[in-house]
Amino acid sequence: MSFLLQSIFNGLLAGCIYALFAMGLTLIYGVLNFVNFAHGELIMWGAYFLYLFMGTPFGFPLPIALIPALFFTILLGIGMDRFAFKPIRQANRLTLLIAALGLSFLLRNGAQLFWGAELRTYGFEIKRGWRILNMSITINQMAIIITTLICIVIVYLLFHRSKLGKSMRAVSDNLELARVSGINTKKAIQFAWILSSALACVGGILLALDTNLQPGMGLINLVKAFAATLLGGVGNLWGALLGGIIIGLAENLGVLVISTGYKDAIAFGIMVILLLLRPPVLYGTQE
Amino acid sequence: MLEIKELSKSFGGIRAVSDCTFTLKDYGITGLIGPNGSGKTTLFNLITGFIPPDHGEIRFRGKRIDGLLPHEVANGGIIRTFQITRILPKMTVLENMLIAPPLQTGEKFGSLWFKRKTIKTEETENRTKALELIDLIGLSHLKDQFAENLSYGQQKLLELTRGLMAGPKMILLDEPTAGINPTMIRTIIELIVRMKEWGMVFFIIEHNMDVIIELCEWIFVLDNGQKIAEGRPEEIQNDPRVIEAYLGV
Amino acid sequence: MNVDLFLHLWIMILIYIIFAMSLNLEVGYTGLFNFGHVAFFGVGAYTSALLTLHQVPFELALVAALIVAGFSGFLLSIPSLKLRGDYFGIATLGFGEIIRMVFQNEVWLTKGPMGLPGIPKPVLFSYRFATLPQYLLLTIGFTILTFLVLRFVTRSPMGRVFKAIREDEVSTAALGKNIFHFKIKSFVIGSVFAGLAGTLWGHYTTFISPGDFTLLETILVLLIVVLGGKGTEWGPIWGAIVLIFFQESLRFLKLPAEWTRYLAPLQQMIFGSLLIFLMIYRPEGLIRGKGGR
Numbered sequence: 001m002s003f004l005l006q007s008i009f010n011g012l013l014a015g016c017i018y019a020l021f022a023m024g025l026t027l028i029y030g031v032l033n034f035v036n037f038a039h040g041e042l043i044m045w046g047a048y049f050l051y052l053f054m055g056t057p058f059g060f061p062l063p064i065a066l067i068p069a070l071f072f073t074i075l076l077g078i079g080m081d082r083f084a085f086k087p088i089r090q091a092n093r094l095t096l097l098i099a100a101l102g103l104s105f106l107l108r109n110g111a112q113l114f115w116g117a118e119l120r121t122y123g124f125e126i127k128r129g130w131r132i133l134n135m136s137i138t139i140n141q142m143a144i145i146i147t148t149l150i151c152i153v154i155v156y157l158l159f160h161r162s163k164l165g166k167s168m169r170a171v172s173d174n175l176e177l178a179r180v181s182g183i184n185t186k187k188a189i190q191f192a193w194i195l196s197s198a199l200a201c202v203g204g205i206l207l208a209l210d211t212n213l214q215p216g217m218g219l220i221n222l223v224k225a226f227a228a229t230l231l232g233g234v235g236n237l238w239g240a241l242l243g244g245i246i247i248g249l250a251e252n253l254g255v256l257v258i259s260t261g262y263k264d265a266i267a268f269g270i271m272v273i274l275l276l277l278r279p280p281v282l283y284g285t286q287e
Numbered sequence: 288m289l290e291i292k293e294l295s296k297s298f299g300g301i302r303a304v305s306d307c308t309f310t311l312k313d314y315g316i317t318g319l320i321g322p323n324g325s326g327k328t329t330l331f332n333l334i335t336g337f338i339p340p341d342h343g344e345i346r347f348r349g350k351r352i353d354g355l356l357p358h359e360v361a362n363g364g365i366i367r368t369f370q371i372t373r374i375l376p377k378m379t380v381l382e383n384m385l386i387a388p389p390l391q392t393g394e395k396f397g398s399l400w401f402k403r404k405t406i407k408t409e410e411t412e413n414r415t416k417a418l419e420l421i422d423l424i425g426l427s428h429l430k431d432q433f434a435e436n437l438s439y440g441q442q443k444l445l446e447l448t449r450g451l452m453a454g455p456k457m458i459l460l461d462e463p464t465a466g467i468n469p470t471m472i473r474t475i476i477e478l479i480v481r482m483k484e485w486g487m488v489f490f491i492i493e494h495n496m497d498v499i500i501e502l503c504e505w506i507f508v509l510d511n512g513q514k515i516a517e518g519r520p521e522e523i524q525n526d527p528r529v530i531e532a533y534l535g536v
Numbered sequence: 537m538n539v540d541l542f543l544h545l546w547i548m549i550l551i552y553i554i555f556a557m558s559l560n561l562e563v564g565y566t567g568l569f570n571f572g573h574v575a576f577f578g579v580g581a582y583t584s585a586l587l588t589l590h591q592v593p594f595e596l597a598l599v600a601a602l603i604v605a606g607f608s609g610f611l612l613s614i615p616s617l618k619l620r621g622d623y624f625g626i627a628t629l630g631f632g633e634i635i636r637m638v639f640q641n642e643v644w645l646t647k648g649p650m651g652l653p654g655i656p657k658p659v660l661f662s663y664r665f666a667t668l669p670q671y672l673l674l675t676i677g678f679t680i681l682t683f684l685v686l687r688f689v690t691r692s693p694m695g696r697v698f699k700a701i702r703e704d705e706v707s708t709a710a711l712g713k714n715i716f717h718f719k720i721k722s723f724v725i726g727s728v729f730a731g732l733a734g735t736l737w738g739h740y741t742t743f744i745s746p747g748d749f750t751l752l753e754t755i756l757v758l759l760i761v762v763l764g765g766k767g768t769e770w771g772p773i774w775g776a777i778v779l780i781f782f783q784e785s786l787r788f789l790k791l792p793a794e795w796t797r798y799l800a801p802l803q804q805m806i807f808g809s810l811l812i813f814l815m816i817y818r819p820e821g822l823i824r825g826k827g828g829r
Contacts, residue, residue, distance in 0.1 A: 103808065109804040116797070275618050356709075373710075378699055386697065389712040
């Protein structure tokens, strides 16, 4: 029984991380109407940036290193949009996606170039935590939960209580209308990228804290993030949150029944089941 | 030919089409008018299967078609055009026409290998017919051009003719004269009249009153998703409810 | 350049031509965003390898590989084609990864990370294709076959519907074509030929392992299709010639040992950048599609 409880807890933990991934992905989807295939690499680079600033020659402690890590990930996100996506904003969907895929490949191999393909970790020792209800919770894990909660609150405040958030929501709803109504769509888009990259960065760091770092970690997490957004309704920020939690739980409860080698495939399996159940997209009058 | 009974559709809280009942005649040209947002295109989407209705029935030639998928409705004999013209941009004018005939033998994988002769015959027949129609609308010199290279008016003409090529029993036209110059409007009107003489039945959404009055024998008026009037053009023109609907927007 | 190298190069180019032509049908002609095509390449390779390693004659193994590849394509497409374009892309991307996981985890079947060595040379109707020139002959034969079959399909009325779906699904549906069914057909045909390419590849290299079927393969074949001009008949051919030549020549560069670990990621970064560059500046690829095909 306590094993089950532990799995549920681990599931919630993973779910927090996936929620952050999914929220970042769905933000860009909402505002620009496309799935950023390179989002996984924002996650991955976020984690590696922290690694970079905590290691030589910088050697910053985690809280300090977090700042440049966030900064550079955001820079990467904005740069992505500016140099790869903006020039083809008007092009057809396939062009955009292929470019995003190429970008993701570029970034992934860039990381491999610098850090090699081996697994790395931040090197924190697993410190004793607490025992609650017969489950053991480490400090790291607590940190993950708290950080996620903080992020959620920040996102909520930014999205629903700030002017920029309002413009983002307007742009998500209807780009043309927003532009015509005098909303600074450029700024809203930029803000979406900042937020999306920040969420990816934090999520990536938390994931690396919980597991490890490797250049290929972007791809599979993109798939999971996407499954979560699909679960929660694409474009729906809070749905993405919920979806992420569900995926996390499903994964950790799922491995109680199936082989751990397929843990990463569970998210995909959920997506397939979801899709089998829904009717074909009626090529309606939306694009 | 086309019967709509108590058809309703809502999006979110908005009733786009509300309890509509229409019966279209078996011949000629029927019009559908109404202020912007009155539900005309939604009605077309419901008829042609792009949107499922919430409530109500649609019957075409006696058989129920509500709930069918778009391609099923099309194969049942209803072809439609779109408000913003949809042609196949990076395919030639000729190819745009050749795609239209329904249920071509050559579209089945097995047939490609075993029914070569049938396919060849069909292709030749379709090609001949397509070239005739392309000639009819004066685009012969453009037959091998990508459709995206045509002017908007020419594209609209192509879309209409392509509809004819599909050999339907009824064609639904969504604003066939929107966004084109008066000369082209005239050409399109003439083509529609010609097609009517050949026996084609039309249901047309239009905003251009002159066009509606010239073409239609019977008109339905929609406002806020509801049918508020129907009748001959002269009657509709002077109907106070119709006038109010347009002015009151 | 010595003869063996020349033969090797052309065998690889031809295999990738088949692989690219199969993707071209899906992406270039039908407009399907298949980013997991490597999955079917791998399925074909493993099926054929496993069967021939168990003494099944090559002719049967080949047919089996094609069927299994095609069937996997069918299975994947049913749920995924219900998705809109980009979502379909992610689903296929995910599938590619999942298949690799299967190759890796089902050790009882695929020997997992250790891979399958000693794949026998193909024997077609008692003729054994063991040497390089013989294998080249085999590959040429299959490439020509693939080219003709796919050309036949794309020039047929069915191919016309594929193109129409790519151009505008909505009006194609409004003309009575069952979009869903046609997309499945395109996807299955593409998967079958990907399986063919995989089979030829497996029997050529004689050793396959899960690490051979990664995103890199998908990117490479996508790049080939896009570089050569998607939706054209000769595009995949030119694209494959250019890119495989580039890739294989890098392999033979005499580099100091410490540098080799940088070579792979660098090369792949070039591929990634090339994709981005092409999409921004020359999405139609090297071959300008004429106003016709």
